[in-house]
Amino acid sequence: MAAHSKNVCFDEALGQDDALADGSESKPYKTLLFAHIQHPPTSAEGPQYLTRKKEAGADQGTGVSEVHQDWVPATKSALKKAANLLDQHKRKQAKGDELAIREKQEAAKRQQALDEAKKVHIQQDSSLPKAVKIRLNEKDPTVVKLRSGESAKDVDYSEGRGSRVRVTGRVHRLRAQKDVIFLTLQDGYGFLQVVLTGDLTKTYDAITMTLETSLEVFGEMWEVPPKQHAPDDRELHADYYTVIGKAAGDKEAITTRVSPDADPQTLYDNRHLVLRGENSSSVMKVRAALLRAFRQTYDEITPSCLEVTPPCMVQTQVEGGATLFAFDYYGQKAYLTQSSQLYLETCLPSLGNVFCVAPSFRAEKFQTRRHLSEYTHIEAELDFITFDDLLAHLELVMCRVVDIALANPQIAALVRELNPSFQVPERPFKRMKYADAIEWLREHDIRTGEGEPHHFGDDIAEAAERKMTDIINRPIFLTHFPVAIKAFYMKKDPTDERVTESVDCLMPGVGEIVGGSMRMDDYEELMEAYKRVEIDPAPYYWYADQRKYGTSPHGGYGLGLERFLAWMCGRYTVKECSLYPRFTGRCTP
DSSP states (O other), X not given: OOOOTXXXXXXXXXXXXXXXXXXXXXXXXXXXXXXXXXXXXXXXXSOEEEEOOEEEEEXXXXXXXXXXXXXXXXXXXXXXXXXXXXXXHHHXXXXXXXXXXXXXXXXXXXXXXXXXXXXXXXXXXXXXXXXXXXXXXXXXXXXXXXXXXXXXXXXXXXXXXXXEEEEEEEEEEEEEETTEEEEEEEOSSOEEEEXXXXXXXXXXXXXXXXXXXXXXXXXXXXXXXTTOOOGGGEEEEEEEEEEEEXXXXXXXXXXXXXXXXXXXXXXHHTHHHHTTSHHHHHHHHHHHHXXXXXXXXXXXXXXXXXXXXXXXXXXXXXXXXXXXXXXXXXXXXXXXXXXXXXXXXXXXXXXXXXXXXXXXXXXXXXXXXXXXXXXXXXXXXXXXXXXXXXXXXXXXXXXXXXXXXXXXXXXXXXXXXXXXXXXXXXXXXXXXXXXXXXXXXXXXXXXXXXXXXXXXXXXXXXXXXXXHHHHHTSOEEEEOOBGGGSOTTXXXXXXXXXXXXXXXXXXXXXXXXXXXXXXXXXXXXXXXXXXXTTOOSGGGHHHHHHHHTTOOOEEEEEEEHHHHHHHHHTOSOGGGGSSSOOBTTBXXX
């Protein structure tokens, strides 16, 4: 067919809906809609839309090839459909044009407002009372007096009813209204609502204020008006402020970098920003309180435990060679410690009961919610004790730590916010032997990871253990594990040498948070244990010496601080309970 000015061609197989096509037979469009957009029908004599389709046909060779038909007019139904789609396109384009015009107008209006704001300058009034520098949590009435009632002025020091203070902090929350801006500052010690009014709301800094911007603010302290709410029921009516460090906004705003629905790996990449959130910072504050409480508890109990600091670089194993992080130590093979237990045992003869708070490292490629590659290990060793003494000590320490932490009103409030259902554990903890736990699991049809019923000798999997603990819903001392599934140094039960005098403390929602045992105190028995697990005893000469030079019945345990914290704060994973969690594949930032 001969091409003419009123013919517009489209070919769904070979055409293109872009600038390379012009609607000719040699450069057809791909769709009829795009042909209509580029060459709209203007009248009954408007362009004629031609198309062609390919069909299979025999070629002169050996196979089947595609043969294209001649150009033919588009069908009436296709033209009608295209006309409807063109109308929709025009409406959408018109709406887009209207939106673009409105956005341009709003941008111009905002730019004008910004230009006007740059002309507004605020200065500190030197006639005002000297401001007292305070932290945001300062509540001492001799330092901070709160003004109450009503006043014709937002700031009025004439009656001396409210203290003039100077505070520094970062913008944690921001709410702008007509002629007033409400800011919530945080400084790591507390929160304080700040009220900006008058020219303070009209400056360039005020109009472009972003979350996390650091400020210095001067103003008068007020009680919050009735039926209004603010941290600690008080607010600062500002008379002057300066921006110390403006935070990024728009696409780089902190709410964009660490939005609540962000991918977990993105949140771990931006852990330094996540820590600025209320939940994460609250967990870290409870963590610090627990560390203080553990140290206070070990100092208060009778007999007390002395804190020592064992090395983290070692040449021996405690929990199995497969979980060791190895490295070259001046040409010798060394490891990051799995546990400080062996070193703590050497302290008993001269220092009495001891404990340490130190990192431990496990090269376990687990991706569970309760495993970390580096965690804070609270370990203790006790001399001249029985297994019952060990259990009583553990129960006392854990309950006392919780009591001390919750005795601090601030920490108690944080725990309530993080975990409203938390309950102080009742004493005594439930005692359950391993053999009884196996029977319990069988009775409740809780199976192994392979779907089989549990049998004596099984290493109870995390899921089954946690399910049992959650059903019983109270702390459990799970005791007397088989020799074959426990560490080589654990002492056998004299009444049943199939099992050890060992214990795991299980907490609802988390599972195991403590593992402990009585330690072998007989030299020959220890040598046999090395042989059984195929460990060369030579590097452990210093550990074996404890049995040669005045042995004693002794035992100890290790408690994972992050698991304890997850239990107390109701966190889903221990990763939330570490400042910068380290786990399989994660060693940044």
